[in-house]
Amino acid sequence: MEDNKVVLLDWWASAFAMRVKIALAEKGIKYESKEQNLFNKSQELLEANPIHKKIPVLIHDGKSICESLVILQYIDEVWHDKSPLLPSDPYRRSQARFWADYIDKKLYSTGRRVWTGKGEDQEVAKKELIELLKTMEGELGDKHFFGGDTIGFLDVTLVPFTSWFYTYETWGNFSIEAECPKLIEWAKRCLEKESVANSLPHPHKIYEYSFELKKKLGIE
Amino acid sequence: MAKEVIKLVGFWVSPFVFRVEWALKLKGVEFEYIEEDIFNKTNRLLELNPVHKKVPVFVHDQKVIAESFVILEYIDETWKQNPLLPQDPYQRAMARFWARFVEEKLMEVAWTSIWSEGEQKERAEKETLEALEKIEEQLNGKKYFGGDDKIGYLDIAIGWISYWLPIFGEVGSIEILDPKKFPGISAWKTRFLDDPVIKDSLPPRDKSLEYFHKRSQELNSRLAHRENKV
Numbered sequence: 001m002e003d004n005k006v007v008l009l010d011w012w013a014s015a016f017a018m019r020v021k022i023a024l025a026e027k028g029i030k031y032e033s034k035e036q037n038l039f040n041k042s043q044e045l046l047e048a049n050p051i052h053k054k055i056p057v058l059i060h061d062g063k064s065i066c067e068s069l070v071i072l073q074y075i076d077e078v079w080h081d082k083s084p085l086l087p088s089d090p091y092r093r094s095q096a097r098f099w100a101d102y103i104d105k106k107l108y109s110t111g112r113r114v115w116t117g118k119g120e121d122q123e124v125a126k127k128e129l130i131e132l133l134k135t136m137e138g139e140l141g142d143k144h145f146f147g148g149d150t151i152g153f154l155d156v157t158l159v160p161f162t163s164w165f166y167t168y169e170t171w172g173n174f175s176i177e178a179e180c181p182k183l184i185e186w187a188k189r190c191l192e193k194e195s196v197a198n199s200l201p202h203p204h205k206i207y208e209y210s211f212e213l214k215k216k217l218g219i220e
Numbered sequence: 221m222a223k224e225v226i227k228l229v230g231f232w233v234s235p236f237v238f239r240v241e242w243a244l245k246l247k248g249v250e251f252e253y254i255e256e257d258i259f260n261k262t263n264r265l266l267e268l269n270p271v272h273k274k275v276p277v278f279v280h281d282q283k284v285i286a287e288s289f290v291i292l293e294y295i296d297e298t299w300k301q302n303p304l305l306p307q308d309p310y311q312r313a314m315a316r317f318w319a320r321f322v323e324e325k326l327m328e329v330a331w332t333s334i335w336s337e338g339e340q341k342e343r344a345e346k347e348t349l350e351a352l353e354k355i356e357e358q359l360n361g362k363k364y365f366g367g368d369d370k371i372g373y374l375d376i377a378i379g380w381i382s383y384w385l386p387i388f389g390e391v392g393s394i395e396i397l398d399p400k401k402f403p404g405i406s407a408w409k410t411r412f413l414d415d416p417v418i419k420d421s422l423p424p425r426d427k428s429l430e431y432f433h434k435r436s437q438e439l440n441s442r443l444a445h446r447e448n449k450v
Contacts, residue, residue, distance in 0.1 A: 051321060063310055065310070065313045066317060067316075067317055070320070073312070073313070073316065074309050074310070077312065078309045091280075091285070091294065093293070094290050094291070094294040097287075097289075097293065098285065098286060098290045
């Protein structure tokens with residue numbers, strides 16, 4: 001049982017960081033969270049993640065692990081006794097990894113185009129976002145969670161983005177719930193779990209912050 | 221007892237497909253290879269991989285798996301002989317991290333640096349060198365990227381650098397992997413290509429060169445065409 005010092009280089013609105021927080025909470029791992037300023041990166045962050053200079057970074061026993069999905073698997077392997085994130089069957093694991101990879105390839109960038117975009121670009125992005133989310137709905141099917149009866153790797157990978165839905169919807173002037181009601185139901189089920197509720201900020205907070213974020217990113 | 225079905229759907233020159241082939245061969249797993257023309261995709265491929273419509277696709281009995289890194293981990297977990305990923309969780313995390321790094325930061329820019337022009341080409345060349353420098357640093361005198369004395373997951377993930385990257389370079393008439401700049405990678409490249417499994421599992425060089433020449437010309441001409449549309 002590895003319970004040596006665990007530190008998370010964090011940023012409150014990052015869906016990727018939320019993934020790690022949920023995983024740590026699910027496994028009951030105590031850690032120190034260090035909120036980072038992404039517009040004025042600390043020496044600690046630059047040293048912990050010299051390659052990408054991004055959060056989240058998990059520092060365990062002085063060793064840095066970067067990239068949220070890599071971190072999730074690390075956490076799952078080190079603290080393997082409690083609340084496994086990945087199933088034990090290799091095929092089911094491959095499916096969870098496949099869909100997590102799909103989300104990573106598509107969701108963040110598409111969502112970004114929705115809330116920062118304009119006109120035709122934004123319309124195209126909205127359409128793509130809905131398609132993507134409907135695909136995930138299809139994958140969920142009748143299950144309670146992607147992981148089955150309890151939340152798993154894929155739930156942890158996807159649910160943080162739901163805190164950004166209100167931001168996408170408001171800037172994009174559309175309703176995700178109208179198009180993907182089952183996914184919204186799933187998100188609500190996830191939020192009933194303490195690990196998720198404590199790791200996701202209120203969607204309105206993210207929306208409020210998005211104005212400032214646009215300014216910082218130099219977007220009109 | 222029904223015979224175990226093990227199939228790899230691929231395209232003859234795809235580095236992503238070869239990753240899977242190398243993994244299977246290193247583990248001594250026999251499989252059936254099915255060629256797919258990616259410029260003329262069959263319904264079979266579209267049914268097997270409706271999400272991305274790409275190769276490789278791996279079929280094991282009733283199970284269908286897409287995405288080369290996902291397939292590699294499935295293979296490693298299913299056929300336990302000659303493990304590809306290290307045992308230690310931190311080493312595993314490093315292998316996964318670097319595999320993603322090379323995928324995201326090298327492959328596309330290296331290819332772009334060949335067929336593009338002007339500012340785009342310059343930027344791609346710069347990013348290619350930067351990525352290679354980081355990889356050289358990461359190798360840090362090791363014989364293999366995995367650290368063990370044999371080919372592992374990360375060597376397989378990065379393996380395309382040994383063969384496809386020089387081919388890209390030849391298409392673009394530049395030496396991307398300068399042995400003076402990248403002595404570690406160059407030594408690893410020789411070692412990797414010398415491996416009995418790898419050396420027998422590479423696409424034919426002449427055909428590959430021809431293929432990438434053609435692709436480069438096509439992409440470049442599209443560029444010129446776009447630029448002419450004022």
